[in-house]
Amino acid sequence: MIIVDAVAPRTRIQAEKRELILEAALDIFSRHGFRGATIDRIADAAGMSKPNLLYYFRRKDDIYSALMQRLLDTWLQPLRALDDVGDPLTELRGYIRRKLEMSRDYPRESRLFANEILEGAPRIMPMIAGELKTLVDEKVAVIRGWMKAGRIARTDPHHLIFSIWATTQHYADFDVQVRAVLGPDKGAAGRYEDAARFLEQLFIEGLRPKG
Amino acid sequence: MIIVDAVAPRTRIQAEKRELILEAALDIFSRHGFRGATIDRIADAAGMSKPNLLYYFRRKDDIYSALMQRLLDTWLQPLRALDDVGDPLTELRGYIRRKLEMSRDYPRESRLFANEILEGAPRIMPMIAGELKTLVDEKVAVIRGWMKAGRIARTDPHHLIFSIWATTQHYADFDVQVRAVLGPDKGAAGRYEDAARFLEQLFIEGLRPKG
DNA sequence: GGCAATTTTGACCGAACGGGCAAAGGTTAG
DNA sequence: CTAACCTTTGCCCGTTCGGTCAAAATTGCC
Incomplete structure (x- = not known):
């Protein structure tokens, strides 16, 4: 971009x-x-x-557009860094960790993005259907390769990526709900540590190759 | 309520x-x-x-409030139905399926809710911190019971619930992104079937008791 | 059929909002 | 120092929006 x-x-x-x-x-x-x-x-x-x-x-749109352009590039970086040559589970664990860190460190950007998508992505549809789709297709191929080689369990790579997006961004986008449900005892640091531990277990156990 | x-x-x-x-x-x-x-x-x-x-x-607020009240009750039903006495994995699988069906059948409600939370839940905070938290606490206790009995793997029940919410609602809230990334070949039916299969595998494998 | 209660409409209001403009106030390079 | 350029301000405009009101049209009941 x-x-x-x-x-x-x-x-x-x-x-x-x-x-x-x-x-x-x-x-x-x-x-x-x-x-x-x-x-x-x-x-x-x-x-x-x-x-x-x-x-x-x-114009107001100019501010919004400038913000979006700046956001989108950093937004895709974690996925870009998913590396073909590394150990699959380590790579995926790293991706989850990076995405979760983005939610923790850039919650406003996450919410801005969520808002845009919720409204139907009227201003960034081209980038979603273009650059983002291309990148996802590329990484889906990588993941599929790992599956064919029996290095991780077979499953749907697209939905794997979706669920990593969903679970990690949830902590930024639905922050007020997460905080309210957990109660006032948990600080932000503890929340994100617990989330990281949980997500790692969920995805790694769910993806460990069978047999 | x-x-x-x-x-x-x-x-x-x-x-x-x-x-x-x-x-x-x-x-x-x-x-x-x-x-x-x-x-x-x-x-x-x-x-x-x-x-x-x-x-x-x-007033405009009256319409919105009426909509919210009506929404919230149906919104919690799937979690309410999570039953202490059933088989843990079957119960959780059922919960995931029901939540995913809600995303498929009531996407507007899901987006309305997401929008409200994104903006800081200014109008439904009492319900989030009250009724919702109470219900979650109750179900967390149920899940924790299953874990202590060794019937599912030990993990953080709160974050388990969060990630079920996140992954299932993603298909309603981020619908345009999901569709754009998957490409035009997949119809809505296929998308939700694939998602259901994937999520079941992810959560069930991730939660199967060890040893 | 007629009367009371309910529903619908058009015309209107004040506030908020996106944005334009020209003149005043600063900065900076030669 | 000063002329050219950049920045800031106050004032203004047309539109949109939430909401009101009184009068007209309709409905429901005896």
Whole structure:
């Protein structure tokens, strides 16, 4: 994917302020969705006036798009790192761990992405059906290779990937529910440790080759 | 949970029109979230004028609340049905199947719920921290009992429930992504069959008692 | 058939929102 | 120092949105 800033920053101030705006916008968009977020609130969170913000991003969509482009690249990195040559179970364990760490360290990005998909992915459909599908197909082939070689149990690689996405992102996207159900005793650190242990056991035992 | 219609329907027309509105509102809210949905669009989808709709539900929030109350009860039913006395693996397999069927048959409800949680559950937090937590605690105790008796593998029951929620709801909430990644060849029926097979294998193998 | 209660409509309101604009205020390179 | 450029601001506009209201149309009951 090629990352293109709608307008390349020409000055020091532009680079700084754009960063400030994107940071604030990530906060607001991830909490309220595209329609629920207002330019005023983003400007407020970024500590500037609305016209000033609009000087850096001409339209609300521009902010959102910039955020999406930046998000998508980091979002696919864990899957990209899934390596053909390593030990299958180690590779998959690593993938699960990386995805879970992304949920822990970038929950706003996860929610932003979830929001976009929930609404039907109106703005990132091309990337989903293009780049993402290509990458998944590639990794599905890798996993299928492992299965054919008897190195992991036979199952559906697509759905394996889906369930890794689902279980790991759940801890970012449904965070409030997870916290409420677990009760106030568990801190964030403990939650993620328990989740990592559980998911590792679930997927590794579920995938260990038979016989 | 007690279901209270804000205003009890007094006439045949009220009962019918309220139903019509809720059906339309489910469609719009689940696709655009609370803020993204407008009364005009809901009224339009319900085939009536905005003031007419507002005659049945005085405020936008009232429609949303009515929808939520109705949703929550059906939403918990699959977990309620998880039975202490049955065979553990059969019970869990049944729970997974029921949850997956809910995603298949009630995707709009699933997305509505997901949207609410994503936004921090501002309107249903009491129910999450109350009724839902109580139910989960109860079922966690059941599962823990099975583990102590050596009938399923030892693991974290809370996270087991979370991952069943995550994997099954994924097929409703992230439907467009799933479809795009799988490609156009797979119909909805095939998708859900494959998912059911995969999830059964994953969880059952992952939980089979050792030794 | 007529009257009361219910339902529907059109016209309207204030607030919030996305965005435009020109002028004022800063920065920076020569 | 200053001219050219960049940044910030206040003010404004048209639209959309949630919601009101009174009057018209319809329904249900005796």
